[in-house]
Amino acid sequence: MSKIYHIKGVDSNQYEQILEKELKDKFKRGMVVAVKLHMGEDKGMFNLELAKRAINVLNKLGCKPFLFDTPVKYLSPRHTKEGYEKLAVKHGFTKEKIGCPVIISNDYVVVKTEHMSVEVSKDLAESDAFLVLSHLKGHPASGMGAAIKNLAMGCVSIKSKNDLHSLGLPEVSDACTACGTCAEVCFFNAIDIKDRARINAEMCGGCSNCFYNCPNNAITAEVSFDTLMAEAASAVLKTLDNKPVFYVNDVRSITKNCDCFSNPGEIIAKDVGVLLGDDIVAIEKASVDLINEQEKKNVFKEVHHHDPYLQIKEARKIGLGKEDYDLTRGVGK
Numbered sequence: 001m002s003k004i005y006h007i008k009g010v011d012s013n014q015y016e017q018i019l020e021k022e023l024k025d026k027f028k029r030g031m032v033v034a035v036k037l038h039m040g041e042d043k044g045m046f047n048l049e050l051a052k053r054a055i056n057v058l059n060k061l062g063c064k065p066f067l068f069d070t071p072v073k074y075l076s077p078r079h080t081k082e083g084y085e086k087l088a089v090k091h092g093f094t095k096e097k098i099g100c101p102v103i104i105s106n107d108y109v110v111v112k113t114e115h116m117s118v119e120v121s122k123d124l125a126e127s128d129a130f131l132v133l134s135h136l137k138g139h140p141a142s143g144m145g146a147a148i149k150n151l152a153m154g155c156v157s158i159k160s161k162n163d164l165h166s167l168g169l170p171e172v173s174d175a176c177t178a179c180g181t182c183a184e185v186c187f188f189n190a191i192d193i194k195d196r197a198r199i200n201a202e203m204c205g206g207c208s209n210c211f212y213n214c215p216n217n218a219i220t221a222e223v224s225f226d227t228l229m230a231e232a233a234s235a236v237l238k239t240l241d242n243k244p245v246f247y248v249n250d251v252r253s254i255t256k257n258c259d260c261f262s263n264p265g266e267i268i269a270k271d272v273g274v275l276l277g278d279d280i281v282a283i284e285k286a287s288v289d290l291i292n293e294q295e296k297k298n299v300f301k302e303v304h305h306h307d308p309y310l311q312i313k314e315a316r317k318i319g320l321g322k323e324d325y326d327l328t329r330g331v332g333k
């Protein structure tokens with residue numbers, strides 16, 4: 001069973017106390033620590049203050065942290081290293097304000113998985129330890145996005161991001177009755193219903209929503225989006241070769257859509273707080289469980305027709321962690 005900390009508010013110094021308590025024996029003096037986070041498309045991003053407070057702890061421990069992210073595949077200033085660097089400055093992610101260098105990483109090492117050759121950030125692969133700062137929110141392609149997505153999409157090249165969205169291209173079989181359900185759940189508008197469902201491969205985002213929701217099992221795919229995400233996340237962790245990793249999930253400002261949208265949309269669940277732990281599967285499961293317990297429904301499945309537990313299950317199956325967790329409120333013993 002993995003230990004996961006839960007703090008409801010972040011005004012006290014419990015956040016720093018937990019980080020210091022958990023990191024001090026593993027994140028040793030002199031270690032170069034890669035700190036992954038999303039520095040914002042427009043309105044949504046990892047909370048600047050929480051990032052700064054984590055860096056303060058790492059500096060206090062004598063580590064050498066740097067913040068990093070990678071360029072994105074879609075049309076945005078973040079598509080290029082230079083454009084993202086400017087946007088990071090605009091959003092306050094600078095060495096002066098944060099207390100460590102900020103790197104937009106665009107060199108990669110290749111890791112092979114069952115279905116992919118994943119190009120993983122070289123800056124991350126060459127670091128001594130890894131701190132993953134994730135803002136949990138909804139996502140139309142995966143139900144929700146937090147730590148697994150932060151690794152799978154956030155630490156890889158544009159080519160690998162494209163592969164994640166294209167390798168699970170679905171096919172429609174003769175069992176299709178043209179009921180239209182798949183078109184209703186396709187965020188990318190990639191499906192036309194005529195005599196049967198027709199998928200436009202150019203528009204398909206490979207999210208597997210049609211595959212999961214077809215009432216007649218008429219859609220097949222060689223591999224699901226959730227499996228690919230788990231594989232990419234495992235490739236990212238493999239580059240670290242058992243070096244220490246720690247996760248912070250900020251489960252507040254839970255918007256309908258991802259921070260990669262210029263407008264992430266309305267708040268769809270009440271704040272849960274901040275979770276911390278060293279098991280990516282357990283922290284994701286605990287985060288979603290707490291939201292769903294509070295809202296008394298599977299929030300992201302209802303909004304995006306995509307069960308968030310699927311990516312968690314795939315990550316557990318591939319050996320990234322345990323779904324069982326022991327929730328500690330506050331600093332604990």
Ligand code: SF4
Nearest residue numbers: 176177179180182214
């Ligand atoms: S949901 Fe299934 S049966 Fe319905 S139109 Fe789509 S592929 Fe055909």
Ligand code: SF4
Nearest residue numbers: 186204205207208210
């Ligand atoms: S996988 Fe299916 S639901 Fe997802 S974008 Fe492609 S056609 Fe649409």
